[in-house]
Amino acid sequence: MLAAMSRWNELTGGTSGEDYAARFAALADSGKDMHGEARFCAALVPAGARVLDAGCGTGRVMIRLAELGYDCVGVDLDPSMLAVAQRAAPGLPWIEADLAEFDPAAVTVAGDFDLVVAAGNIFPLLAAGTEPAVVTRLAATLRPGGLMVAGFGLDEAHLPVPPSITLPEYDAYCAAAGLTFVDRFATWDADPYDDGGYAISVHRR
Template structure:
């Protein structure tokens, strides 16, 4: 069972969306991830939002002109995404078993983004498999971006994956570290409890 399922029961889509809607109304920036991704690849690029949740990142990228596909395991989150942007392609799938071709999706993405603590919330022991599956969905030269917490202050669950372990998973999957930041605003990584990592296939 994924840590996400254990944490939420996969019934939290509406609550999750409401929390970000309230942040946006209060004037908080809620599109940092999309802005970060848009600085990496040009408009029109194919983007896979892995663990897309309610679609906040992907919907913004689509508005900016990107060709996006969203995948998530949580039906409650996807229901919100589909309601907000029914014209976009949303798929329910476990990332540990993700095979784009079986869903009728071409595995030639320019960018795969895993925002929102996707990796620490996976089922224990599936991290390397998920990295391998997402790497396989990239075209040669494509980028994978993952942002996640590394300590209890930045996670809703106990820390489960270190940066070195994540880098090892990426290396085995044929990915090379390009850059690492402390935030989605591209602040330099300083060894703190949150990291945004960019790897290239």
């Protein structure tokens, strides 16, 4: 039985890595701060902690975390994105896998990551119906006390696809996977969540 196609693949065809990287390079050249996600993560766990970048894309967040001293692993289903990441940081571990079918044992033994980060609208871009399974698989990589951070849009203004997951749904998936809600923010600068169209959620195993 074929796995359902993710909304990301429906949107991009899995060939947008170079264009995606060029767009962010242009933003960086314009002076825009590109490291908010990494800075947010670094405030949660100390340097040296193990971090799983779920839906790592071209590696922008993970490469910065590695530069800051974190032990990182990246997972993404899009080979065009991973090709960019591997070229930028060939010494880091990049795994091609669909998060809905991802085997936590491929990157960890009995759950030893201190942090899982899913930035960049990962959950709204999953294949429909796979969200609970992805949360469960990612939660299984965490050590007891480990954190999962997910930032995603909730309305059309913050998404390239129609909204597909609400915060109550996401919190319920986390609870079912044994995660406890910790906090929620509106931006990667840790501004308090204000019921807006983008949220960053922190849960603990």
